[in-house]
Amino acid sequence: MKKLVSLLLVLLVFTGTASAADLSPDVRSAILVDAASGKILYQENIDTPMPPASMTKMMTEYLVLEAIKDKTITWDDIVTTSDYGFFLGRYGGSRVFLNEKERRTVRELYEAMAIYSANDATAMLAEHIASTETAFVELMNEKGQELGMKDSNFITSTGLPRNILSDYAPPISLGEQVMSARDAAILARELINTFPEALKIASTPKAVFRQGEDDQVEMINWNWMLPGLWYELEGVDGLKTGYTEAAGNCFTGTAKRGNIRLISVVMGAKSKEHRFKATKELLEYGFEAFTVExxxxxxxxxxxxxxxxxxxxxxxxxxxxxxxxxxxxxxxxxxxxxxxxxxxxxxxxxxxxxxxxxxxxxxxxxxxxxxxxxxxxxxxxxxxxxxxxxxxxxxxxxxxxxxxxx
Structure with a gap:
């Protein structure tokens, strides 16, 4: 015999002034989440699949760190640049200009991906894990389903659109690269909670690729909210920006103050500056309006x-x-x-x-x-x-x- 007793009780009453109604991020979609629990603190159009641009790389980061944890690869593995990597080093947006047959460690390539959003480095990591980017994309979609990302589809490891990849474009049958704001928040939360080391690298404001060599590349983090950069904001230490013409300006941000860590996602901002202003508005609202009890x-x-x-x-x-x-x-x-x-x-x-x-x-x-x-x-x-x-x-x-x- 079982008897179910349910009661709704008022537990806590707090007073405050911040209101979600006062927010106006003015983007296509936005979400603010408590990183610890996954509780949604603000939402706007969060389940519409949209082009995620380089926020896609959060999934590549996850799979690289998972492979290192599983000891299928190591930070010191040497990766030789393929024709695809060389192509992206010449035409792939943000890049570190990988040369044909150039040999770099997994750690060097990961830092280039996480700090500088280097597409050539990202694709080489994908090939190192799965031999081809197409095979790696299968892993990305499998992991997305496993994490509960219901409105996402990956076709490249980088987030680059098909139309700029020439002979390396993924087949039409794979569909389009999309991710919802909710899914981006799910992915970011899983990434930083499962692999805290991801933030240590993502929070690096500046670094140098090939340091000391003739063709070194200064990498300034595209996350301009980090300490010392143009839109510095207290507590920000990640995570991933993105831009394509179709996606607009996107940013998955995270910040920690005291015992609170928040994750924000804005998609379809009008400019690089706008995505950081919208993120600041969301984060400041979260830290002002909420507390952990x-x-x-x-x-x-x-x-x-x-x-x-x-x-x-x-x-x-x-x-x-x-x-x-x-x-x-x-x-x-x-x-x-x-x-x-x-x-x-x-x-x-x-x-x-x-x-x-x-x-x-x-x-x-x-x-x-x-x-x-x-x-x-x-x-x-x-x-x-x-x-x-x-x-x-x-x-x-x-x-x-x-x-x-x-």
């Missing part, structure tokens, strides 16, 4: 739900408590709800046995359903309840029978 801690009880019924036990009730700590991003002037669900259990009951749950913030939007589910924590039994003997259960049954008559 400890909502519950291990051992807490929920008023009105201190116990649940036990069938066939020596005791007819068992005390319950919260199984773990939980902190949550909350808006300063919002009401956070909780939903408590307890189950009637049958003896024997073990101490620590899960017999219910409490879900917080169930009305808010999250990047994925599983992110919302992560805000739900278990309620557990505080003590052990042994099963009652057959005689005790028999007498209880008789007692309940006669009480029912009256």
């Amino acid at each position: 400890k909502i519950a801690k291990k051992g807490d009880t929920i008023k009105g739900y201190e116990k649940t019924k036990v069938l066939k036990g020596k005791k007819l009730e068992v005390p319950v408590e919260v199984a773990e700590d939980i902190s949550l991003m909350v808006k300063r002037d919002s009401k956070i709800e909780k939903v408590v669900s307890l189950t009637t259990v049958e003896a024997p009951v073990k101490k620590g046995q899960v017999i219910g749950s409490v879900a917080f913030d169930s009305e808010s939007d999250y990047l994925r359903e599983k992110d919302k589910q992560d805000t739900e924590i278990n309620m557990v039994a505080v003590e052990e309840i042994e099963k009652a003997s057959l005689i005790i259960r028999l007498f209880r049954g008789i007692k309940n029978f006669f009480l029912g008559l009256f």
